[in-house]
Amino acid sequence: MNKLQDKVVIITGGAGGIGSGIAKAMVKEGAIVAIVDLNEVTGKTMEKELQVVSPKSMFLQANLMDRENLGQIINTVVEKYGKLDVLVNNAHASKQATLEETTQADLDLSFGTGFYPTFYLMQAALPHLKESKGNVINFASGAGLAGHETQGAYAAAKEAIRGISRVAANEWGRFGINVNLISPIANSPGVQAWAKAQPEYYETVKSKIPMGRFGDVEEDIGRVAVFLASEDSRYITGQTIMVDGGSIMLR
Numbered sequence: 001m002n003k004l005q006d007k008v009v010i011i012t013g014g015a016g017g018i019g020s021g022i023a024k025a026m027v028k029e030g031a032i033v034a035i036v037d038l039n040e041v042t043g044k045t046m047e048k049e050l051q052v053v054s055p056k057s058m059f060l061q062a063n064l065m066d067r068e069n070l071g072q073i074i075n076t077v078v079e080k081y082g083k084l085d086v087l088v089n090n091a092h093a094s095k096q097a098t099l100e101e102t103t104q105a106d107l108d109l110s111f112g113t114g115f116y117p118t119f120y121l122m123q124a125a126l127p128h129l130k131e132s133k134g135n136v137i138n139f140a141s142g143a144g145l146a147g148h149e150t151q152g153a154y155a156a157a158k159e160a161i162r163g164i165s166r167v168a169a170n171e172w173g174r175f176g177i178n179v180n181l182i183s184p185i186a187n188s189p190g191v192q193a194w195a196k197a198q199p200e201y202y203e204t205v206k207s208k209i210p211m212g213r214f215g216d217v218e219e220d221i222g223r224v225a226v227f228l229a230s231e232d233s234r235y236i237t238g239q240t241i242m243v244d245g246g247s248i249m250l251r
């Protein structure tokens, strides 16, 4: 299992949920992973777990809302490992509210943790991705694609991320850089918290998943991220890959 042998990967929000599933799947394929997360406790725990398989992997504590520090994340990783092969923009926090009740603070949270870090980290990573002919993996959501109610701030940021991903795929294809998105459904801590708060809504969503279950963060989502970071997907770019048990079928 060495599809990502010695590839250097940055994963935002890599301390928990889908990000940690991707990190675990990638180190098993030989990658060196830098997980970037706000949560120092889960970050350090995950760092130890990853280092059992990939001793050079590390945790970087950062608040992605601090826009002026985003470039430093890329610099720190490149200074330590000498290159960057894959950027996974996975972190995203948001608050649910109807459009009517959505506040500037709700928009700032969703764009500040989702859209802006994705945009500025891609910009800062570009020179290094040109050298490595690397990959970007961004995150979309069925909430954005379908326009789920109470998800205005989140859906807007997610669709903005899809927009810049397609622009980047067009602009960066000539450099051999692939830019794709995963639109997942998975049993992350974020989803577990939501299931507790809105159990009926959770069951309704689950009942609409053709595969009948929420995905596993490592086995279902992480493995697809491995594919998108590997040579196997080198002719795929600008695509939103639905890893959602068939919930949304793009036509």
Ligand SMILES: NC(=O)c1ccc[n+]([C@@H]2O[C@H](COP(=O)([O-])OP(=O)(O)OC[C@H]3O[C@@H](n4cnc5c(N)ncnc54)[C@H](O)[C@@H]3O)[C@@H](O)[C@H]2O)c1
Pocket (backbone or CB within 6 Å): 012, 013, 014, 015, 016, 017, 018, 019, 036, 037, 038, 039, 062, 063, 064, 065, 089, 090, 091, 092, 093, 113, 139, 140, 141, 142, 143, 183, 184, 185, 186, 187, 188, 189, 190, 191
């Ligand atoms: N889980 C799902 O079913 C689902 C569905 C659709 C889309 N998504 C998307 O997949 C991605 C991962 O989702 P998840 O469910 O694993 O999320 P999660 O909420 O379980 O985990 C997010 C991680 O990001 C970190 N984080 C949050 N704010 C941060 C900040 N300001 N700076 C640094 N780190 C921060 C958290 O500490 C956490 O480790 C997100 O982009 C999400 O929108 C998930």
